Amino acid sequence: MKQHVIMVDSLTERLAEAVSAISFDRLFCLTDTNTLQLCWPLISDVPVMKGSVMITIGATDNNKTIESLMHVWESLQKGGATRHSLLVNLGGGMVTDLGGFAASTFKRGIKYINIPTTLLSQVDASVGGKTGINFGGLKNEIGVFNLSESVLLAPDFLRTLDDYNLLSGYAEMLKHGLLDSKEHLTELLAFDPTTVRGGDVALGQQLVRMVECSVAVKQRIVEGDPMEFGVRKALNFGHTAGHAIESLAMEDNRTVLHGYAVAWGLVMELYMSAVKCGFPSQVFHQVEAYVREYYGKFHYECRHYDRLIEFIRHDKKNVGKVINFTLLGGIGDIRINQACNMVEIEQMLDYYRES
Ligand code: GLY
Numbered sequence: 391m392k393q394h395v396i397m398v399d400s401l402t403e404r405l406a407e408a409v410s411a412i413s414f415d416r417l418f419c420l421t422d423t424n425t426l427q428l429c430w431p432l433i434s435d436v437p438v439m440k441g442s443v444m445i446t447i448g449a450t451d452n453n454k455t456i457e458s459l460m461h462v463w464e465s466l467q468k469g470g471a472t473r474h475s476l477l478v479n480l481g482g483g484m485v486t487d488l489g490g491f492a493a494s495t496f497k498r499g500i501k502y503i504n505i506p507t508t509l510l511s512q513v514d515a516s517v518g519g520k521t522g523i524n525f526g527g528l529k530n531e532i533g534v535f536n537l538s539e540s541v542l543l544a545p546d547f548l549r550t551l552d553d554y555n556l557l558s559g560y561a562e563m564l565k566h567g568l569l570d571s572k573e574h575l576t577e578l579l580a581f582d583p584t585t586v587r588g589g590d591v592a593l594g595q596q597l598v599r600m601v602e603c604s605v606a607v608k609q610r611i612v613e614g615d616p617m618e619f620g621v622r623k624a625l626n627f628g629h630t631a632g633h634a635i636e637s638l639a640m641e642d643n644r645t646v647l648h649g650y651a652v653a654w655g656l657v658m659e660l661y662m663s664a665v666k667c668g669f670p671s672q673v674f675h676q677v678e679a680y681v682r683e684y685y686g687k688f689h690y691e692c693r694h695y696d697r698l699i700e701f702i703r704h705d706k707k708n709v710g711k712v713i714n715f716t717l718l719g720g721i722g723d724i725r726i727n728q729a730c731n732m733v734e735i736e737q738m739l740d741y742y743r744e745s
Pocket of ligand 1: 514515517518520622625626
């Protein structure tokens with residue numbers, strides 16, 4: 391099934407069309423405290439949105455919890471939602487993941503639309519039907535696959551993002567470039583996403599075009615394997631190490647945006663790809679230099695290895711005791727289910743720590 395993902399020229403018009411195309415009895419809109427203030431005013435005047443029941447949860451990933459989920463379920467229930475109600479998720483990946491999961495489980499599933507407001511959620515989280523919450527200290531531990539009715543990508547939101555959020559989303563775009571082609575990756579490595587904040591129209595348009603290209607890579611892969619039995623594991627490139635970094639940071643109360651952890655994870659897993667699958671070292675070092683320049687470095691010590699490896703063990707790609715990575719033999723040469731042993735994993739951690 392193909393998900394309807396569109397880059398919108400006018401968010402208000404396309405939202406009106408998307409909502410009107412669905413038959414529903416009551417409309418709900420989920421925001422977090424930030425998007426309620428900053429993004430809801432952009433769509434609150436759309437006639438179809440008037441009268442929608444607002445549900446708001448706390449902003450940032452620490453709110454991607456069972457408690458927030460219960461709040462959404464309770465608000466749907468108290469607001470009189472039925473199986474024929476519709477939920478519009480307006481926010482970043484936390485809102486679209488949690489809202490998608492709430493919609494997928496409420497009365498065994500109601501329809502939902504995603505309006506991603508960050509670069510990260512536009513190019514990744516809101517597309518492809520992964521929904522869920524964090525649980526037991528692990529990211530996205532509980533969830534289901536269920537596509538939204540549509541995803542509306544609005545360039546207007548990109549202009550409001552700070553450098554950190556632009557770079558966070560851009561890391562997923564780098565991943566898509568690595569999974570796609572040399573030309574795609576080369577364009578990404580020659581671009582500084584933070585420059586769009588200067589208001590230059592041509593740079594803004596270039597980013598929008600690159601977002602479309604990035605989403606097309608993701609959609610192509612998801613369509614081939616919606617439930618991640620095979621090739622969709624490619625989209626996890628950089629995430630085995632990246633999620634471990636993110637979980638370690640969360641445990642130590644260090645704030646790390648998802649995309650930054652992914653960027654560092656890409657470097658680690660490109661190292662592993664070079665060692666195990668012959669990924670060209672020149673391209674590896676180009677990506678490594680880009681990540682160092684824009685994302686800096688995540689510092690850890692040898693005493694953190696046990697914890698990092700413990701997080702890696704919980705990765706959803708693992709089977710029994712076998713630790714699987716997605717690796718690359720070259721740009722676009724995807725190698726899923728690459729079993730890596732403890733020595734190889736420690737060498738990867740050593741490489742990154744010492745580099
Ligand atoms: N974020 C990876 C995926 O959607 O499969």
